[in-house]
Amino acid sequence: MGITMREAYGRALASLGERDERVVVLDADVSKSTRSVVFLERFPERFFNVGIAEGNMMNIAGGLASCGKIPFVNTFSFLLTLRAGEQLRTGVAYPRLNVKVAGAYIGLSDSFDGATHQDVMDIAVTRAMPNMTVLSLSDHVMAARAVRAAAEFDGPVYLRLHRNETPDLSREEDPFTIGKAVLHRDGSDVTLIPTGIMVGKALEAADLLAKEGISAAVLEIHTIKPIDVEAIVKYADQTGALVTAEEHNILGGLGGAVAEVLGEHRPAVLERVGVADTFAESGAYDALLKKYGLTAEAIVAAARKALARRLTWRSRRRGAHEGRKRCI
Amino acid sequence: MSQKTDQELVRRLAERARRLRVSVLEMIYRAQSGHPGGSLSAAEILVTLYEHELRVDPKNPRWPDRDRFVLAKGHAAPALYVELAERGFFLKSELERFRQIDSILQGHPDMKKTPGVDMSTGSLGQGLSVGIGMALAARLDQKDYHVWALLGDGELDEGQVWEAAAYASFHKLTNITAIVDLNHVQLDGSTREVLAMDPVAEKWRAFGWRVIECDGHSVEELLGSYAAAKGEKSGPTVILARTVKGKGVSFMENNAAWHGAAPTEEQFQQAMVELKQSAAAEQTTKPGRDN
Ligand SMILES: Cc1ncc(C[n+]2csc(CCOP(=O)(O)OP(=O)(O)O)c2C)c(N)n1
Ligand SMILES: [Mg+2]
Numbered sequence: 001m002g003i004t005m006r007e008a009y010g011r012a013l014a015s016l017g018e019r020d021e022r023v024v025v026l027d028a029d030v031s032k033s034t035r036s037v038v039f040l041e042r043f044p045e046r047f048f049n050v051g052i053a054e055g056n057m058m059n060i061a062g063g064l065a066s067c068g069k070i071p072f073v074n075t076f077s078f079l080l081t082l083r084a085g086e087q088l089r090t091g092v093a094y095p096r097l098n099v100k101v102a103g104a105y106i107g108l109s110d111s112f113d114g115a116t117h118q119d120v121m122d123i124a125v126t127r128a129m130p131n132m133t134v135l136s137l138s139d140h141v142m143a144a145r146a147v148r149a150a151a152e153f154d155g156p157v158y159l160r161l162h163r164n165e166t167p168d169l170s171r172e173e174d175p176f177t178i179g180k181a182v183l184h185r186d187g188s189d190v191t192l193i194p195t196g197i198m199v200g201k202a203l204e205a206a207d208l209l210a211k212e213g214i215s216a217a218v219l220e221i222h223t224i225k226p227i228d229v230e231a232i233v234k235y236a237d238q239t240g241a242l243v244t245a246e247e248h249n250i251l252g253g254l255g256g257a258v259a260e261v262l263g264e265h266r267p268a269v270l271e272r273v274g275v276a277d278t279f280a281e282s283g284a285y286d287a288l289l290k291k292y293g294l295t296a297e298a299i300v301a302a303a304r305k306a307l308a309r310r311l312t313w314r315s316r317r318r319g320a321h322e323g324r325k326r327c328i
Numbered sequence: 329m330s331q332k333t334d335q336e337l338v339r340r341l342a343e344r345a346r347r348l349r350v351s352v353l354e355m356i357y358r359a360q361s362g363h364p365g366g367s368l369s370a371a372e373i374l375v376t377l378y379e380h381e382l383r384v385d386p387k388n389p390r391w392p393d394r395d396r397f398v399l400a401k402g403h404a405a406p407a408l409y410v411e412l413a414e415r416g417f418f419l420k421s422e423l424e425r426f427r428q429i430d431s432i433l434q435g436h437p438d439m440k441k442t443p444g445v446d447m448s449t450g451s452l453g454q455g456l457s458v459g460i461g462m463a464l465a466a467r468l469d470q471k472d473y474h475v476w477a478l479l480g481d482g483e484l485d486e487g488q489v490w491e492a493a494a495y496a497s498f499h500k501l502t503n504i505t506a507i508v509d510l511n512h513v514q515l516d517g518s519t520r521e522v523l524a525m526d527p528v529a530e531k532w533r534a535f536g537w538r539v540i541e542c543d544g545h546s547v548e549e550l551l552g553s554y555a556a557a558k559g560e561k562s563g564p565t566v567i568l569a570r571t572v573k574g575k576g577v578s579f580m581e582n583n584a585a586w587h588g589a590a591p592t593e594e595q596f597q598q599a600m601v602e603l604k605q606s607a608a609a610e611q612t613t614k615p616g617r618d619n
Binding site for chain 2: 030033049052053056113116
């Protein structure tokens with residue numbers, strides 16, 4: 001723990017600014033919240049606070065990028081992807097401009113402000129935009145790494161950043177490659193596929209499952225797009241039962257992306273842990289995670305369900321085979 | 329209204345605003361979360377609207393003929409909730425559950441959860457447009473209710489506010505009044521540091537609105553402004569209410585740091601002392617009180 005993802009993000013931005021003069025930063029009157037203020041303190045001349053005007057900000061970023069700058073655009077994720085979503089689509093993604101979009105306060109992490117400020121659909125929106133790369137980070141170390149990776153990558157990138165303190169999961173020396181899943185632990189019965197803060201919960205779930213004699217692999221997906229098809233297919237083959245876990249609607253997010261991969265490449269049993277297509281509410285963060293089913297226990301229950309379904313699925317398939325034989 | 333009742337009314341509402349400030353800070357302190365600055369600056373505006381101006385029926389919150397109120401600057405929800413509770417839309421004890429899980433009082437107004445809330449808000453820049461929709465519906469249904477929308481001055485940065493402003497005057501809507509809580513502070517700092525919309529009165533006039541400027545902490549001036557706004561029959565009116573963000577608590581006043589921060593216990597106690605002192609001062613400086 002120690003620092004939040006957003007704080008690490010702000011610092012990484014500032015050190016990036018030191019190395020690369022092309023880096024410019026924009027915010028829409030929430031720089032203290034997004035922590036882009038850390039960059040402002042170091043490089044006021046390369047920082048643009050546009051006021052409460054997200055659409056304007058997104059297109060200004062596009063203009064800057066068209067002139068060779070590397071803009072990092074900041075505000076709450078729902079405002080970047082929805083209020084300024086059309087500007088993001090037409091003004092950034094379509095011309096494939098080199099703009100980095102840093103969505104702060106993702107998921108339920110702005111818990112007390114309530115459903116207006118929470119965001120359970122940013123993955124769905126950005127994932128559906130052609131030309132977008134979508135990164136969902138799981139701790140402050142990875143957030144800092146992702147800032148550098150995004151800057152080195154030529155093209156629009158969406159970064160998903162959490163508001164609160166989260167457990168440490170990665171080390172400075174761990175590789176971070178856009179598009180590559182991270183295997184946290186191997187397993188043979190079921191594969192847990194988490195993203196963001198659900199990585200920590202999935203690791204806990206794997207421990208709980210081990211106590212029941214169930215061997216669970218934990219495969220983190222930080223790049224939602226382009227998704228690591230190879231790794232998912234490999235683990236579909238290895239376990240045949242998978243559980244996605246995300247701080248996002250179960251529709252259109254990581255669960256949707258993995259379902260698409262399985263449907264196309266390796267039909268397998270899939271359970272999705274996430275927000276069940278509902279708006280949440282105000283409350284303490286942990287209380288919300290519990291109420292909306294974003295816990296290690298929920299992952300364990302989903303894993304059990306996936307395993308049970310795999311059993312009936314396989315026996316039904318066997319039964320179908322035998323039935324066909326009898327009919328002939 | 330006689331001169332005397334007038335003065336009594338003004339005094340009573342001013343005292344109500346002071347009490348609202350106490351309640352707002354209690355809520356934010358208890359929740360350790362919320363927006364004190366913009367709730368305190370809007371105290372007199374909300375008290376005068378809900379305790380004098382608005383035609384609403386707490387027993388029938390969805391009464392079709394009621395006046396509508398849209399808190400475009402939704403983060404001032406605590407101030408709205410205090411007034412709704414005061415009018416009896418729900419029990420005052422609900423205020424203690426502000427921002428807690430399963431509460432009817434969300435961080436930002438939620439029309440599905442809170443009786444008396446006419447529109448869910450919290451994302452700035454949308455409220456005036458919603459108000460226009462309500463005003464258009466009144467026209468269609470030939471109803472005489474009036475629509476009020478309270479905006480922040482930082483909120484004026486949003487282009488949508490000006491799309492709404494252009495539309496309302498173009499269509500000569502007279503059954504809607506915008507009030508701007510003109511406290512010159514937004515989230516990251518003062519409007520002069522972030523994005524000043526000055527000269528703001530000229531901007532509204534250029535968009536075809538009649539402008540009334542007043543002291544947003546003066547009950548008398550606010551009541552007069554409401555009456556004048558409703559009397560205007562050629563187009564929409566905006567009331568630019570000059571206020572102080574964090575009004576009533578010395579260390580919160582004009583300080584962007586108190587936009588969205590909860591007080592510590594010590595700060596809370598100090599704020600309570602200051603608000604009590606201001607009540608005492610009120611009583612000694614108003615000689616007409618015992619007349
Ligand atoms: C569209 C949108 N952008 C940003 C925010 C975050 N935010 C909440 S309040 C605020 C500042 C509002 O300032 P102002 O309108 O002046 O309100 P007041 O001073 O009355 O509190 C900001 C930027 C938001 N709620 N909605
Ligand atoms: Mg303001």
